[in-house]
Amino acid sequence: MTAGQAEPMVKIRSLRKRFGAVEVLKGIDLDVPHGQVVCVVGPSGSGKSTLLRCVNRMETIDSGRIWVDGDLMGYAERGDRLHLLPPADLCRQRRPIGMVFQRFHLFPHRTAIENVMEGPITVLRTSRAEARRQAEELLERVGLADRADHYPAQLSGGQQQRVAIARSLAMRPKLMLFDEPTSALDPELVQEVLAVMRDLAATGMTMMVVTHEMGFAREVGDQLVFVDGGVIVERGNPREVLANPRNDRFRAFLGQVL
Amino acid sequence: MEVTPAGGAPGSQEGPAVEPPVELPIDAVRPPRPGRLIGAAVALLFLAWLAYTVIVNENLHWDVIVSFLGDGRILGGLWVTIQLTVLSMVIGLVLGVLAAVMQLSDSPVFRGTSALYTWFFRGTPLLVQLIFWFNIGLVFPSFGIGVPFGGPKLVEWQANELITPFTAALLGLAINEGAYMAEIVRAGIRSVDPGQREAAEALGMSHRQVLRRVVLPQAMRVIIPPTGNQFISMLKTTSMVSVIAGAELLTVAQRIYLGNFEVIAMLIVASIWYIVLTTIASVGQHFIEKRFERGHAALGARVRRNLRPFAKEPA
Ligand SMILES: Nc1ncnc2c1ncn2[C@@H]1O[C@H](COP(=O)(O)OP(=O)(O)OP(=O)(O)O)[C@@H](O)[C@H]1O
Ligand SMILES: [Mg+2]
Numbered sequence: 282m283t284a285g286q287a288e289p290m291v292k293i294r295s296l297r298k299r300f301g302a303v304e305v306l307k308g309i310d311l312d313v314p315h316g317q318v319v320c321v322v323g324p325s326g327s328g329k330s331t332l333l334r335c336v337n338r339m340e341t342i343d344s345g346r347i348w349v350d351g352d353l354m355g356y357a358e359r360g361d362r363l364h365l366l367p368p369a370d371l372c373r374q375r376r377p378i379g380m381v382f383q384r385f386h387l388f389p390h391r392t393a394i395e396n397v398m399e400g401p402i403t404v405l406r407t408s409r410a411e412a413r414r415q416a417e418e419l420l421e422r423v424g425l426a427d428r429a430d431h432y433p434a435q436l437s438g439g440q441q442q443r444v445a446i447a448r449s450l451a452m453r454p455k456l457m458l459f460d461e462p463t464s465a466l467d468p469e470l471v472q473e474v475l476a477v478m479r480d481l482a483a484t485g486m487t488m489m490v491v492t493h494e495m496g497f498a499r500e501v502g503d504q505l506v507f508v509d510g511g512v513i514v515e516r517g518n519p520r521e522v523l524a525n526p527r528n529d530r531f532r533a534f535l536g537q538v539l
Numbered sequence: 540m541e542v543t544p545a546g547g548a549p550g551s552q553e554g555p556a557v558e559p560p561v562e563l564p565i566d567a568v569r570p571p572r573p574g575r576l577i578g579a580a581v582a583l584l585f586l587a588w589l590a591y592t593v594i595v596n597e598n599l600h601w602d603v604i605v606s607f608l609g610d611g612r613i614l615g616g617l618w619v620t621i622q623l624t625v626l627s628m629v630i631g632l633v634l635g636v637l638a639a640v641m642q643l644s645d646s647p648v649f650r651g652t653s654a655l656y657t658w659f660f661r662g663t664p665l666l667v668q669l670i671f672w673f674n675i676g677l678v679f680p681s682f683g684i685g686v687p688f689g690g691p692k693l694v695e696w697q698a699n700e701l702i703t704p705f706t707a708a709l710l711g712l713a714i715n716e717g718a719y720m721a722e723i724v725r726a727g728i729r730s731v732d733p734g735q736r737e738a739a740e741a742l743g744m745s746h747r748q749v750l751r752r753v754v755l756p757q758a759m760r761v762i763i764p765p766t767g768n769q770f771i772s773m774l775k776t777t778s779m780v781s782v783i784a785g786a787e788l789l790t791v792a793q794r795i796y797l798g799n800f801e802v803i804a805m806l807i808v809a810s811i812w813y814i815v816l817t818t819i820a821s822v823g824q825h826f827i828e829k830r831f832e833r834g835h836a837a838l839g840a841r842v843r844r845n846l847r848p849f850a851k852e853p854a
Contacts, residue, residue: 337741368745376743386738390756400742403752445738452742 290487296345307511320498323508379449383461387433394429419447439470459490616791627712635720660718669711673783708780727758767824
C-alpha cells in the first residue's frame with residue numbers, strides 16, 4: 282500500500298466463490314481505502330456482481346477473507362477457528378453497507394419518501410417523524426423533493442434510481458456498492474444518476490462501482506479494476522490504465538465499450 | 540447532399556389552406572342471424588315454462604317457504620354458518636401463511652412438516668376429517684399440557700367437554716382450509732420479484748421483517764382473488780358440517796323438516812339463504828379485486844393527490 286492510511290474500508294484477500302461446479306471468482310485481492318471510489322469493469326459473466334454481493338454477504342464465499350471497516354464479514358474469529366455469524370449479526374454487518382441495483386428494486390407498494398423511510402423505521406427503529414425529516418432531506422439532495430409522494434411506477438428510471446440511492450443513504454452507510462446503476466436506463470437518463478453519484482463521491486463516501494461508464498470511471502474513480510474470468514487482470518489509476526492498457530483482454534474489452 | 544425541409548418541396552403546400560378532414564360515417568347493415576333469434580326464443584320459452592311449473596306446483600308450498608325464511612331457528616343457523624365461514628377462513632389463512640413460509644424455508648424439517656400437512660389434508664375427504672374431529676375422544680380421551688411422551692400433566696381437559704359440534708366443525712374446516720390456503724399463499728410469495736427481497740436484505744432487514752414489510756404486502760395482490768373464491772366456496776362447504784349436527788343452516792333446516800315433513804320447502808329456504816350469502820360475497824369480492832387490479836399503488840397515490848388541496852387548505 283502506498284498511502285499512510287491505516288486499515289482500508291474494504292479489504293479482500295484470496296476470495297474464491299463457486300456456483301455448483303463453476304468457479305466464478307478465482308482468488309481476488311482488493312483494497313478500497315477510506316473515501317476512495319473503485320470502479321469495477323469487465324465483460325458480462327466475469328463475476329463483477331458476485332464480487333459486490335460477497336462484500337455485503339448477500340453471497341456466502343468458499344474461501345478467502347473480506348473485511349469491511351475492520352469487521353470480518355460473515356464470521357467471528359474465536360481462537361484459531363471461524364464461526365459462522367448468526368442471521369442477526371449478518372443484518373447488523375449489512376446495515377452500514379448501502380447497495381444500489383441495476384434494476385432499482387424500489388418497493389412498489391410504497392411512495393418515494395416511504396421507500397427512503399423504510400430502512401430507518403424498520404431496521405434502525407427511528408421515529409416516523411425523524412425518518413420523514415431525514416428522507417425529505419435526502420430526496421432534496423438527489424433532486425426529487427417534488428416527487429416524494431409518487432409511487433415508483435409513476436417515476437422515470439432515472440428518478441427511480443435516484444430514490445434507490447436515497448433509500449440506501451438513509452441507513453447512513455460508510456460504504457456504497459453500485460451494481461451497474463445506469464445500465465437499465467435510457468441514454469438521456471444516465472447523466473442525472475451519475476451526477477448524484479459524483480456528488481456523493483465528492484462528500485468522501487467510499488464506493489465500489491460496477492459500471493460500463495468509462496467517462497465516469499476516468500473522472501471520479503481513484504482506482505479501476507478490470508475483472509475477467511474471475512480474476513483481476515488489470516488495475517491502477519483509471520486515467521493511466523485507460524490511456525494505455527497493458528493487458529490484451531482489457532484492450533479488447535475497451536475496444537468494445539468505448 | 541442537401542436536405543430539403545418537408546414544407547419546401549416543390550409543388551407540395553401551395554394550394555389553399557388545409558381542408559378539414561372528411562367525415563366518413565359507418566352505418567353498416569348487420570347480416571341476418573336467424574340461428575341466434577331462434578336460440579333466444581327457445582331459451583326464453585324454456586325459462587318461462589320452468590318458472591310456470593315452479594310457481595304453480597302445489598308440492599312446493601311457497602307459503603311455507605316464505606313463512607320459514609325469517610324463522611328464528613333458520614336465522615340462528617344462518618348466523619352459525621357465517622361464524623363458521625369467517626372463523627375457519629381466518630384461521631385457515633393464518634395456517635396457510637405459516638405452512639407457505641415453512642415450505643419456502645431453508646430447513647428440510649420445516650419443508651417436510653409443511654409438505655406432510657398439505658399432503659394429508661388435501662389427500663383425505665373433508666367429510667371424513669369432520670367425522671374424525673368430532674370423534675377424536677375415541678382416540679385421545681383427554682388433552683393436557685405437561686411433559687410429552689407420557690409424562691405428568693399440569694392441566695387436563697376431557698375430549699368430550701372440549702369437542703362440541705361447533706369446535707369439531709371449526710377444527711375440521713380451518714385445518715382443511717389451511718392446507719389449500721398454503722398453496723395460494725405460496726404462489727403469492729413466489730410471484731414477488733426476488734430483487735425485492737435482496738433490496739430489503741441489503742438494508743439490513745431480518746428474514747421476518749423482509750417477509751412482513753416487503754414480501755407479503757406485495758404477495759397480497761396474487762393471494763386475494765383466489766382467497767375470495769375460497770371464501771365463497773367455504774360458505775357452501777359449511778353445510779357438510781350437518782353430518783356432525785353443527786347447528787348451521789343445513790342442520791337447522793333438516794331438524795325442522797324432520798318435525799314438519801316439509802323437506803323440499805326447507806331445502807329451498809336454506810338454498811335461498813346460501814344464494815343470498817354467496818351473492819353478497821361475490822359482490823364484495825368484485826370490489827376488492829377491482830381495487831387491487833388498478834395498480835394498487837397508483838390508485839392510492841391518485842386519491843391522496845386529489846385530496847391534498849383540501850387537506851392543505853388551513854394554512
Ligand atoms: N445464483 C447463482 N447461481 C448460479 N450461477 C450464478 C449465480 N449468480 C451468478 N452466477 C453465474 O456466475 C457468473 C458470474 O455472474 P455475475 O452476475 O457476477 O457476472 P457479472 O460480471 O455481474 O455479469 P453482468 O455484466 O452480465 O452483470 C455467471 O456465469 C453467472 O451465470
Ligand atoms: Mg452483474
